[in-house]
Amino acid sequence: MKGRVIGIMSFKGGVGKSVSAINLAAGLCKLGKRVLVVDGNFLSPSLHFYLGLLVPEKTLKEVVRGEVGVDSAIYEHKSGIHLLPCNFYKKIDLGKFKKIVDNLRGRYDYIIMDSGPSYTDEIIAILMVCDELIFVATPDYPTLAATVKAAKIAEYKGVQVRGIIVNRKRKGLGLKVGDIEKTVGLSVVAEVPEDVKMIKAVEKFVPVVGAYRWSRSAKVFLDLSKEILESVD
Ligand SMILES: Nc1ncnc2c1ncn2[C@@H]1O[C@H](COP(=O)(O)OP(=O)(O)O)[C@@H](O)[C@H]1O
Numbered sequence: 001m002k003g004r005v006i007g008i009m010s011f012k013g014g015v016g017k018s019v020s021a022i023n024l025a026a027g028l029c030k031l032g033k034r035v036l037v038v039d040g041n042f043l044s045p046s047l048h049f050y051l052g053l054l055v056p057e058k059t060l061k062e063v064v065r066g067e068v069g070v071d072s073a074i075y076e077h078k079s080g081i082h083l084l085p086c087n088f089y090k091k092i093d094l095g096k097f098k099k100i101v102d103n104l105r106g107r108y109d110y111i112i113m114d115s116g117p118s119y120t121d122e123i124i125a126i127l128m129v130c131d132e133l134i135f136v137a138t139p140d141y142p143t144l145a146a147t148v149k150a151a152k153i154a155e156y157k158g159v160q161v162r163g164i165i166v167n168r169k170r171k172g173l174g175l176k177v178g179d180i181e182k183t184v185g186l187s188v189v190a191e192v193p194e195d196v197k198m199i200k201a202v203e204k205f206v207p208v209v210g211a212y213r214w215s216r217s218a219k220v221f222l223d224l225s226k227e228i229l230e231s232v233d
């Protein structure tokens, strides 16, 4: 097994990176794959809150520091996905982080890597370990500008980008898919609607794929998961 590492990225906060990471992981898991989701937002980690793990005792931070083995920092969620959470970690050791993620490739089909919103060392770490990136954007100009910047950096660093998840799409509002694609030079791989089920799922500490599997947003993440499986397997 040689797991593929997919980074979820946007240089903007609150656009839906973490929920996309969790739901993509849950979608791939539902399709029978072994999936680990890693909190790569080292400066403001929060992935564990979305999965009901309010105070993770052992995290990626302690693993990178060599204080604990990786197994004691991996938690299994009832949806089937595995989580490697993080604690606030200012200066991560890039080499050790890469080694740990590379070792985990042997145990998972997919490693979904969440990330923070600022272009700092932590983004360099994410770019170093990912086989591909998926950007997340809301359909507005400030986020579009941030996505253009992210696309330039990915290209400069030579990391493949699958495309853009447009999140919180409301009918008749916001930038059009064609305009986003033309401006960024990447294709939109999923359009996730503004969906109250997404908020309910966050409250229940579960992915929308699963708890609300018939919802519109769950369907989009399942479709994207299928597309990923078909393109790589
Ligand atoms: N499609 C959506 N519909 C409704 N609410 C959403 C949607 N996507 C995200 N949200 C809400 O926005 C919040 C922020 O999303 P999050 O994934 O934490 O953003 P980021 O990781 O980019 O900072 C979530 O807690 C969720 O409640």
Ligand SMILES: [Mg+2]
Pocket: 017, 018, 019, 041, 046, 114, 115
């Ligand atoms: Mg986040």
